[in-house]
Amino acid sequence: MVKHIVFWNFTPGARGCTDEENYRAIKAGLEGLVGKIDGLVSAKVSLNFNPKGYTACLEAVFRDRAALEFYQSHPEHQKVRALVHEVICGRAVVDYEEPGPSQP
Secondary structure (H helix, E strand, O other): OEEEEEEEEEOOOHHHOOHHHHHHHHHHHHHOOOOOOOOEEEEEEEEOOOOOOOOEEEEEEEOOHHHHHHHHHOHHHHHHHHHHHHHEEEEEEEEEEOOOOOOO
C-alpha cells in the first residue's frame, strides 16, 4: 500500500468563497474519486483546527506506486486538481509505502 498525504494552505476568499466552502468542494471532489479511479483504495480530506498549521489535508491510500501514478494523470483527478489549484497558496506532500505483513 502507498500513502499519499497532502497539506494545503488556502488563499482567503478564493473563488469568492470561504475556506469552509472551498474545503467542502475539495472534500466532495477528492473523496468522490474513490470507486472511479482504479487503485485508489480510500481518500479522506480533513480541515485543520490548529491555526498554526495548514488549512486542510488529504490522506489517500493506493494499491501501489503504479496506482498513484495512474491517479495523478487520470482525467477525473485532473478536474478536481484544477479546483484545488484555484484555492491554494501553499502545499506540502509526502508519499510513502506501508510495509506489508512480511516486511519490517
